[in-house]
Amino acid sequence: MFIIDDILLRQMGITIPGLDLIWTLEQIRGFAHREMYNPEKIKNRIKENRLLFELGEMTIDEYEKNNAELLQELKLAELGAEMNLGVRTDILGAR
């Protein structure tokens, strides 16, 4: 099935203000999604949390609470990556 959508129109040099706004919002949402659910960034925060604890900047309770939250975030992020969340799929297409 062939659908004329904003990407096709953009390639043809045609912009429609409404679609442009949607496109921009999608880009912002995509960026926020990548920032929030980026497994590498979450792993960095897990390591930083551990280091802050080891250097005495937080108590064991704070460390364990943060760590549990971050591990949960990581699990979700990895699940999201496996499921390709955030990737627009053409469910009506022939692919």
Added chain:
Amino acid sequence: MNTVGQESGRYVYCMIKSQGEKKSFGNIGFAGEEVYTLEYRDFAPVVSNAAVKKYEVSDEDVELHRRVEEQVMKEHSVLPVAYGMVFKNKKLLLFAMSAGYKAMKKAMNEVDNRVELGVKVFLPKEAAAWDGKEKCKSDFMEALKKKAVQSKELKLFSDRLVLNTSFLVDKDKIDDFSGEVGQLGNKYANLKLQYSGPWPPYNFVDIQILSRRKGGFR
């Protein structure tokens, strides 16, 4: 976990040089299982019988894996194996070893009688915008590289990290290296220093065999 008549999996902690016979390290493995050696040519994988499953990353389990490696490295040079490597049976494990034999041999030559030492330099909260980072980093690297066989700069996973480097050091030069770290620590007393080890040479062995993604034998 073990079904009667069915061979259990083998969880691999690390590799050491062949001992010529089975060596036991006690019941310190997962689920209190015995940690012992198998034999493959001049290598001995250090294993315990274990369930074949995905080993989730948790502080306790990673710590157990690390503790076993540390116990083993008290007496032997080790090739560390990544956390979570479990083989369905002994035959598959030995097959993996045959595939990686050359790489393991080369790696053992590089790390034999050497240990990994970690140095992290961290900015205090109030000095996050300090402009001496580059000078500090080069001072540490220049001095410590002279005392080490190899070094590996690791990811700066925090904005406050100035240096995160692992060094491969001859066992008989650990004191010399530690002395140098102490002097640098005094020079940069305003910064937080974390000096850790001796560790198995995690960052100097990177062998990946029969793994679908990074995380095989490393």
